[in-house]
Amino acid sequence: MEKSATLNLRINPTLKSEAETVLSRLGIPMSTAVDMFLNQVVLVGGIPFSVTLPKAPADIDASQMTDAALHAKLQKGYDDYRAGRTENAAEAFKKFRETHR
Template sequence: MEKSATLNLRVNPALKRDAESVLGRLGIPMSTAVDMFLNQIVLVGGIPFSVTLPNAPEGIDTTRMTDEQIHARIQRGYESYKAGRTQNAAAAFEKFRESHS
């Protein structure tokens, strides 16, 4: 199929760089990836993946909290920090990875 139409898109530069990195490892040029995406839209009659809001647990979904609830959670976190009831994030993630591998 002849390719003569041009798309001019504005995207986040970091997103573009990261996507190009992934596509480069796959050996797929960005233009081919966009072409594949557009073909899938035509084939499925819409966006070829589910477009939904993330299903965050209610306890951490700030879109469902009042300003007072958010501030109270931040205050509790700060108080935990001041009391020494925290741990290094890198160490916590490492412990998590070890227990789930």
Template sequence: MEKTATLNLRVNPDVKEKAEEVLSKLGVPMSTAITMYLNQIVLTGGIPFSVTLPKAPVAVNADMM
């Protein structure tokens, strides 16, 4: 399949740098990782991982800090 579309997006520079480090270790270019993500959205019919809010503790025990 020929790649003809271009994406321009803004991301947090620190997140981008950390992601590039991980992807470099995996030998996966950023563009390939984004393509993999988009293909998973198509295949699953949605975001391919759970998107939830973290559960905060009801109370914080200062003695345990």
């Protein structure tokens, strides 16, 4: 099939770079990956994967907790804060990203 249409997209530069790294390791150019995705959209008549919100574990999902359980979690967090058992959020996320690549 002739390729003559142009698709211009604005995406997060970090996401683009990370995707290019993965695709490069697979030997697939970005344009081919986008082509593959669009072919699958046509073949399945929609997005070719499930689009859902992640399910939070019950022990951290406030909507699943009783008032007493939620209060206990909040109290523990407050007690940890008062005792200095905390970490800067930016640093914690940085460590998480480095560990889970």
